[in-house]
Amino acid sequence: MKSSVIIFPGSNCDRDMDVALTKFGFKNTMVWHNDQSIPKSDLIVLPGGFSYGDYLRCGSIASKSNIIKSVIDFANSGGLVLGICNGFQILTETGLLTGILQQNKYLNFICKNVFIKVKDKKNKYFKNIKKEILELHIAHNEGNFFCTDQELKLLEDNNQIAVTYCNSNGLENEEDNPNGAIKNIAGIFNKNKNVLGMMPHPERMIDKYLSGEDGSLFFENLLGNLG
Amino acid sequence: MQVTEAVAIDHGLKKDEFSKICNLLKRIPNITELAIFSAMWNEHCSYKSSRKHLKKLHTKGKQVIQGPGENAGVIDIGDDDAIVFKIESHNHPSFIEPYQGAATGVGGIMRDVFTMGARPIANLNSIHFGSPQHKKTKHLLRGVVKGIGGYGNCIGVPTVAGQTTFDESYNGNILVNAMTIGLVNKNKIFYSKAAGLNKPVIYVGSKTGRDGIHGASMASATFDDKIEEKKPTVQVGDPFTEKLLLEACLELMADKSIIAIQDMGAAGLTSSSIEMASKGNLGIELNLSKVPCREEKMTPYEIMLSESQERMLIVLENGKENHAKKIFDKWNLDFAVIGKTTNSKKIELIFNDAKVAEIPINLLAENAPMYDRKWKKTKLPQRLKLNKDNFKSLSISDCLKKILSNPNISEKKWIWDQYDHTVMGDTIQKPGGDAGVVRVHGTKKAIATSVDSSASYCYSHPLTGGKQVVCESWRNLISVGAKPIAITNCLNFGNPEKEKNMGEFVECVEGITEASEYLDFPVVSGNVSFYNETKDKGIKPTPTIGGVGLLKNYNKMITLDFKNIDNIVYVIGKTEGHLDQSVFAKDILNEKKGPPPSINLFNEKNIGETVLNLIQKKLIISSHDVSLGGILTAVSKMCIKGNKGLKINNLKGLTNKYEYFFGEDQARYIVEIPKENKEEVIEILNKNSVHFDDLGIIQEKNLTFNGDINLPIEELSDAHKYWLKEYMEN
Numbered sequence: 034m035k036s037s038v039i040i041f042p043g044s045n046c047d048r049d050m051d052v053a054l055t056k057f058g059f060k061n062t063m064v065w066h067n068d069q070s071i072p073k074s075d076l077i078v079l080p081g082g083f084s085y086g087d088y089l090r091c092g093s094i095a096s097k098s099n100i101i102k103s104v105i106d107f108a109n110s111g112g113l114v115l116g117i118c119n120g121f122q123i124l125t126e127t128g129l130l131t132g133i134l135q136q137n138k139y140l141n142f143i144c145k146n147v148f149i150k151v152k153d154k155k156n157k158y159f160k161n162i163k164k165e166i167l168e169l170h171i172a173h174n175e176g177n178f179f180c181t182d183q184e185l186k187l188l189e190d191n192n193q194i195a196v197t198y199c200n201s202n203g204l205e206n207e208e209d210n211p212n213g214a215i216k217n218i219a220g221i222f223n224k225n226k227n228v229l230g231m232m233p234h235p236e237r238m239i240d241k242y243l244s245g246e247d248g249s250l251f252f253e254n255l256l257g258n259l260g
Numbered sequence: 261m262q263v264t265e266a267v268a269i270d271h272g273l274k275k276d277e278f279s280k281i282c283n284l285l286k287r288i289p290n291i292t293e294l295a296i297f298s299a300m301w302n303e304h305c306s307y308k309s310s311r312k313h314l315k316k317l318h319t320k321g322k323q324v325i326q327g328p329g330e331n332a333g334v335i336d337i338g339d340d341d342a343i344v345f346k347i348e349s350h351n352h353p354s355f356i357e358p359y360q361g362a363a364t365g366v367g368g369i370m371r372d373v374f375t376m377g378a379r380p381i382a383n384l385n386s387i388h389f390g391s392p393q394h395k396k397t398k399h400l401l402r403g404v405v406k407g408i409g410g411y412g413n414c415i416g417v418p419t420v421a422g423q424t425t426f427d428e429s430y431n432g433n434i435l436v437n438a439m440t441i442g443l444v445n446k447n448k449i450f451y452s453k454a455a456g457l458n459k460p461v462i463y464v465g466s467k468t469g470r471d472g473i474h475g476a477s478m479a480s481a482t483f484d485d486k487i488e489e490k491k492p493t494v495q496v497g498d499p500f501t502e503k504l505l506l507e508a509c510l511e512l513m514a515d516k517s518i519i520a521i522q523d524m525g526a527a528g529l530t531s532s533s534i535e536m537a538s539k540g541n542l543g544i545e546l547n548l549s550k551v552p553c554r555e556e557k558m559t560p561y562e563i564m565l566s567e568s569q570e571r572m573l574i575v576l577e578n579g580k581e582n583h584a585k586k587i588f589d590k591w592n593l594d595f596a597v598i599g600k601t602t603n604s605k606k607i608e609l610i611f612n613d614a615k616v617a618e619i620p621i622n623l624l625a626e627n628a629p630m631y632d633r634k635w636k637k638t639k640l641p642q643r644l645k646l647n648k649d650n651f652k653s654l655s656i657s658d659c660l661k662k663i664l665s666n667p668n669i670s671e672k673k674w675i676w677d678q679y680d681h682t683v684m685g686d687t688i689q690k691p692g693g694d695a696g697v698v699r700v701h702g703t704k705k706a707i708a709t710s711v712d713s714s715a716s717y718c719y720s721h722p723l724t725g726g727k728q729v730v731c732e733s734w735r736n737l738i739s740v741g742a743k744p745i746a747i748t749n750c751l752n753f754g755n756p757e758k759e760k761n762m763g764e765f766v767e768c769v770e771g772i773t774e775a776s777e778y779l780d781f782p783v784v785s786g787n788v789s790f791y792n793e794t795k796d797k798g799i800k801p802t803p804t805i806g807g808v809g810l811l812k813n814y815n816k817m818i819t820l821d822f823k824n825i826d827n828i829v830y831v832i833g834k835t836e837g838h839l840d841q842s843v844f845a846k847d848i849l850n851e852k853k854g855p856p857p858s859i860n861l862f863n864e865k866n867i868g869e870t871v872l873n874l875i876q877k878k879l880i881i882s883s884h885d886v887s888l889g890g891i892l893t894a895v896s897k898m899c900i901k902g903n904k905g906l907k908i909n910n911l912k913g914l915t916n917k918y919e920y921f922f923g924e925d926q927a928r929y930i931v932e933i934p935k936e937n938k939e940e941v942i943e944i945l946n947k948n949s950v951h952f953d954d955l956g957i958i959q960e961k962n963l964t965f966n967g968d969i970n971l972p973i974e975e976l977s978d979a980h981k982y983w984l985k986e987y988m989e990n
Contacts, residue, residue: 042592043500045416049685067590081683083414086500142409142678172413172680234682242688242699242814 034059034259036076039104041066041095046081046117046236053236054078057252066098075259076113077104079120081172081234091134091175092122101127113157113259114228118173121220121230129223130230131188132180137173138213144172146244147211149196149219149233150203156226158195162254166203167196167247169233171211171219176232178214178221188221195220195229261291271298272474277629284623292560292609292617296624299527299565300534303790306628309756310788313769318777323745324784325446331372331523332442333784334449335746337810341700342446343707344378347386347439347750347806349789353494354436355483358403362387363411363497364569365438370415371523374506375572377450377513378442381684382698383412385438386423386711386750386804390431392667392987397426400434402988407497408438409678414499415506418687419679420696423711423804426667429719432483432794437750439806441709443700450513452522454540454575454601459519461533461544461599462581464588465505465571467554471495472528472567482755483794501570501593508591509572517580524571530564532573533599534607538625543604548611552594560611575601635762640721644840644854651918656892656968659848659922661979663889664896666843670983692901693820694739694885697811706814708742710807715800717856720841722764722801726771727859731926733807734779735885738868739929741817741875742809747776749786749805754798756790764801765790772803778861779868781807818875820884822902822932827881827958829906830941831891833867833928834951837919843889844922856924863927870948871929879941882932892921894930895955899963900977908956908965917968932958 036059040047047063054061054076062072066084071077085094095101101123108114108129116124124130137143149167151159180188188194197217200209205217212232220231238248261267268278271294281297282288289297303309319327325342326334332346350365370380385408389397401424412419417440472495512518520540522532529551537544548560558566576584581597588595602608607624609617663669676691688706689697695710712732718725730747737744749772754761765788776782792799811817822829839845840854874880882902886894895906914920933941945952963971 042504043414045414045503045683049683052685082416083500083503086414086498088500141406142413142680144413144680144682145677170682172682174413237682237685239685243685244682244687244690 034075034256035073036061036078037064037071037074038078038080039064039066039100041084041098043084043086044080044082046234049236050078050080053239053248053252056239057256059256064100066100068100071100071103071107076115077107079116079123081118081120084119084123092119092126095123096126105129108228111225111227116230117234118232121232122175124228124230129228130221131184132178134175135177135179136175137177142174143211147171147233148199148201148209150199150205151196152194153192155192156222157258158229158255160258163250164247166199166201167250168245169235169247170237170244171233173232176212176214178218180215185215191224193222193224194218195222196231263288263291263294268294271295272302273298277301284627290617292564293619295561295565296530296617296619299530300624301628305527305531307788308629309631309633309790310765311630312632313766316769316773317783318773319782319784321780321782324782327784328786331375331452333746333748334376335784335808336446337705340446342444342449343808344373344376344442344444345440345748345806345808346372346785347437347748347804348372348787349750349752350436350438351433351752351789351792354404355434357494358400359407360494360496362404362407362436364495365436366408366411367497367499367502367569368525369438369440370417370502371525373440373442374509375450375521375523376444377448378444379510380417380440380442382441382696382709383417383419383439384421384696384709384711384806385419386713388425388427388430388435388802390426390434391428392426394431398988404436405675405678411497411499413680415503416683418681418683418698420681420687420698421691421710422676423713424672424675427715427800429800432797433792433799435752435792435802437804439711439748441707441808448513450518450521452520452536452539454520454536454542456519457601457603459578459601460576460581460597461546461601462574462576462584463551463571463596463598464574465593466498466501466568467552467594468558468563468566469554469568470558470562470566473562473565482791495567495569497569504591504593505570505572508588508593511587512584517577517584518574519577520575522573524573526567528565528567529573534621534624536573536575537601537607538621543602543606543608543621544599545602545608545610546599548609550596550598552596560609560616633756633762634759635766636759637763638722638767641853641855644845644851646839650849654848654918656917656921657971659844660892660896662847663843663893664976664979665983666847667983669843669889669893671981672984673981674984674988688814688817689740689819694736695742697740697817699814704813706811706817708737708740708809708811710736711804712736713802713804715802716841718764718768718803719800720856722767723771724856724859726768726803727775728856728926729803729805730772730775730779730781731859731864732887733805734781734864734868735929737807737809738872739820739883739885742811743872744779744781744807744809746782746784747805747807749783749803751786751788752792752799752802752804753790754793761798768801768803775861779865816876816878818881818883820882820898820901822898822904822958823881825904825958825960826935828933828935828938829955829958830931830933831928831953831955832871832931832945832950833863834925835891835920835923835928835953836925837916837923838925839919839923842922842924844918857926859926866948867927867950870944870950871931874931874941874944879937880931880933884930886928886930888924890922890924891930896963896976896980898930899973900980903973905959905962905964905973906956907959909954910966911953
């Protein structure tokens with residue numbers, strides 16, 4: 034399987050994502066934001082970081098970059114596009130995903146392990162995943178997902194909510210919502226579920242010496258579903 | 261502007277320094293030249309009060325590739341890998357403007373490290389605030405933490421360890437010390453020594469603005485009531501540009517285009533250009549009209565003194581200009597050829613086709629003043645005379661809970677949750693342990709690192725305090741299973757013109773030297789911050805030690821949390837019950853006098869090496885050094901982290917349980933031993949003549965000791981975890 038990771042100036046999880054994809058068997062290529070085209074890929078990843086310094090608004094300048102048209106075309110033709118953290122913010126700015134990511138409710142950057150609940154398995158990302166609740170890591174200042182009531186209803190009706198923050202038993206309570214996201218939303222799909230944006234970083238949880246290994250489950254499963 | 265003695269004094273120079281300048285030049289300098297002298301001769305850049313004593317530091321060892329004197333120190337960790345690291349203060353600016361002060365402190369130290377060709381792999385910080393009750397403390401703490409996070413998080417370097425303390429001596433002068441560790445191939449290290457004539461001098465990075473002018477002079481003076489007026493001397497950071505600069509520099513460093521490189525830190529273009537030329541014994545000519553400026557009509561004076569951030573000066577090989585420019589264009593950074601190296605051994609500045617300054621380099625560097633300041637020795641205070649009555653009405657459980665919630669001991673999660681500590685995917689021990697640990701990417705090796713300081717000990721007896729901080733750093737690295745390799749120091753002191761403060765400095769340095777020499781734990785980099793004083797009140801002497809250790813195989817790393825029920829717990833090292841200067845003495849007995857615990861370097865080394873041996877043999881599975889708050893505080897932390905209890909044995913010959921449990925004797929560790937390893941552990945301890953106490957057995961849920969203590973872990977945890985969060989959120 035082939036993947037491409039887009040590097041924007043200010044991306045800082047690009048290498049981590051490359052390490053993770055390669056570890057689980059993807060043949061990965063790094064693509065510079067000023068390039069006009071992306072090599073043939075089964076998966077495109079927009080990594081975390083502070084693209085263009087997060088100036089203006091997180092993800093907004095990246096959503097106007099040279100490479101982004103190719104990403105949008107790829108997504109619209111059904112290709113898998115995964116945005117993690119800043120990548121999720123970029124995807125909402127391009128309009129590929131609904132809603133926005135506001136500053137965290139308590140106004141601080143948060144870096145810690147969280148539990149997330151897999152809400153939908155009828156998609157390439159989570160089909161066959163062995164656990165309902167994953168322990169992943171978050172590190173962000175603007176992860177507070179928000180959308181209109183109408184948009185939320187559409188997300189719910191189409192099962193586009195991918196993952197939600199919860200406690201270790203899967204209870205989606207306010208206490209375990211780290212950033213104030215509406216309905217504890219940690220990640221969403223587009224309508225066709227080929228585009229996934231989520232705040233947690235699976236690439237930081239890929240071996241037993243790190244904060245946990247549930248990121249491995251995510252990547253192994255994804256690769257299996259693409260094979 | 262006509263330069264007079266009064267103008268010179270306004271620039272922070274002393275009368276006799278100004279006359280020395282005139283004598284050396286054989287004329288009166290013009291205003292730009294005066295600015296250059298003032299920048300190079302201030303305390304911050306010239307180390308004029310400290311140089312004499314810093315020479316004594318122990319800086320050598322077979323592990324040392326580069327000691328003090330470069331942008332950062334470099335140590336060998338085998339297989340062509342080297343670690344570049346340094347700690348630096350940003351105290352004065354952080355008090356004036358906490359967010360930008362702290363942010364640019366982090367930015368500056370990261371530049372020092374990647375200037376040498378290393379990719380930063382870990383950040384640390386040691387931050388010290390006034391009393392929690394002081395009206396500015398909360399605001400300063402919030403700003404500093406946001407600034408450190410704002411910068412480090414954006415660059416994408418994990419902040420893996422740190423230290424936060426509160427003491428009223430910092431009410432008017434907070435301390436912000438930032439440390440960065442980088443990884444480099446030892447054959448591809450870049451230095452700041454220029455070489456060769458007519459080599460192009462290149463300016464890269466951000467444009468120059470009027471921010472930070474006189475920053476280095478500001479950091480070389482004490483504060484008064486008018487510090488608000490000093491705000492414009494604080495630089496403004498842009499971590500995004502720094503990230504681009506980092507990537508662009510490392511890209512250019514992949515080949516051999518660079519002869520010398522130096523970041524523009526304190527005193528900006530002045531000190532970077534002079535340092536490169538001075539080290540290469542060359543001259544340098546700069547055309548200031550070519551310096552990229554972001555403000556209009558900047559004068560040579562302003563350009564030379566600006567401390568705008570995220571800028572580098574590079575001496576390139578001839579003919580590499582276009583190649584280098586392409587890389588900086590790719591990263592959208594300014595690139596300008598602004599001068600060349602010369603054989604004049606002078607710094608010559610051209611502006612609008614006219615020469616605006618001409619100074620022989622040796623006058624600025626070698627001829628900089630060096631003072632042998634008067635200093636006073638601190639006598640070892642008398643021991644406290646404690647008797648039974650002091651302890652009569654105390655409850656040991658209440659004492660423990662109070663100590664666990666002491667601002668200097670309570671958990672600092674509120675802070676480290678705001679720092680990205682897992683980016684780069686190699687953090688295998690997060691903040692909250694004895695040391696942060698990051699893997700050397702793609703290898704079996706890992707680097708352990710910790711920052712430590714003990715201002716109360718240093719204040720009470722600087723010589724002992726200096727030794728103690730080095731030993732504490734050593735123990736923290738040992739505790740996670742790393743072999744300590746080298747240290748960096750940030751020497752934060754009051755006004756060196758006062759004999760007492762100068763004495764504290766001299767004796768702390770002496771203590772650091774003695775310990776680091778004995779432990780083969782050399783100092784490879786550092787900085788000095790004097791004049792941490794407001795309205796005549798100085799800080800307690802606070803030398804901060806950043807330690808680096810190596811794990812050859814990271815699968816041998818251990819953590820401090822208790823692991824399994826029924827395992828045995830020992831205190832390794834002897835407990836005498838030294839309560840003077842302990843948290844117990846201060847918090848419970850309200851007694852601030854007395855000497856700090858003494859340091860026995862033989863024991864320190866012997867016990868440390870023995871514990872490390874036990875870890876490497878996988879005979880012990882948790883370890884934690886005993887420091888502030890003594891044994892009971894240390895085991896409580898291990899209980900809380902592991903969510904396990906401990907049944908403390910009925911200890912034989914215990915005369916005073918308060919002294920035993922809360923004394924802060926040095927060279928001690930608490931370790932967890934699986935039952936089956938007990939005999940082998942005892943054999944090794946006996947063979948090395950290491951004293952140990954059989955403290956107890958791990959049990960479920962409660963910390964117990966005879967009838968005296970029976971505390972559920974939740975109660976310990978509640979006492980330990982919430983002080984800072986509640987303080988900051990109320």
